[in-house]
Amino acid sequence: GEDVEQSLFLSVREGDSSVINCTYTDSSSTYLYWYKQEPGAGLQLLTYIFSNMDMKQDQRLTVLLNKKDKHLSLRIADTQTGDSAIYFCAGAISGQNFVFGPGTRLSVLP
Amino acid sequence: NAGVTQTPKFQVLKTGQSMTLQCAQDMNHNSMYWYRQDPGMGLRLIYYSASEGTTDKGEVPNGYNVSRLNKREFSLRLESAAPSQTSVYFCASGTSGSSYEQYFGPGTRLTVT
Numbered sequence: 001g002e003d004v005e006q007s008l009f010l011s012v013r014e015g016d017s018s019v020i021n022c023t024y025t026d027s028s029s030t031y032l033y034w035y036k037q038e039p040g041a042g043l044q045l046l047t048y049i050f051s052n053m054d055m056k057q058d059q060r061l062t063v064l065l066n067k068k069d070k071h072l073s074l075r076i077a078d079t080q081t082g083d084s085a086i087y088f089c090a091g092a093i094s095g096q097n098f099v100f101g102p103g104t105r106l107s108v109l110p
Numbered sequence: 111n112a113g114v115t116q117t118p119k120f121q122v123l124k125t126g127q128s129m130t131l132q133c134a135q136d137m138n139h140n141s142m143y144w145y146r147q148d149p150g151m152g153l154r155l156i157y158y159s160a161s162e163g164t165t166d167k168g169e170v171p172n173g174y175n176v177s178r179l180n181k182r183e184f185s186l187r188l189e190s191a192a193p194s195q196t197s198v199y200f201c202a203s204g205t206s207g208s209s210y211e212q213y214f215g216p217g218t219r220l221t222v223t
Binding site: 004008030031033035040041042043044045048050088092094098100101102103 | 114143150151152153154155200202209210211212213214215216217
């Protein structure tokens, strides 16, 4: 089945760009997602990309998909302290077949 | 529009006790999910319901039962709690059709002693 991997920690300075990376094993994932989890809260859907797209931009967020390498990244421009959270990558083949990565904890230093 | 609500927020059980976690959504979604979150392991699907009256097992269903009471509500029951079920439980509802977006509740933190 699908396996999704992420690095566990990332630290950046306020104002810099953050890049969070994710690799997945199942090329039949139809959609790939980025979720954000703040302390004590549920997951919040940030953005998603369809597997036939290479890039999607939404304000400060840019998602890049390299299907050949099965690599997904989330770039956050002008990172702010409010962006400190855990970011989860997830892949879906169908509505019941979601696989989440372990999450990357982003720390934004002033 | 409350989105997805879960009760309770926190619960402590002794081994062998039972309890039901409640979830409700007001977004008119057909699909609903129960996940557990353990440190360093992401989210793992316990059960899934594609529509009212249907439920399917996910990756880790052992020790749990679910009930899709109506379109809005999806409950998770632990019949005989074990320490291995200490976790944070999230309910989600989702769009069906093309993009499978999921929307999560705030979670229930369960400790089994």
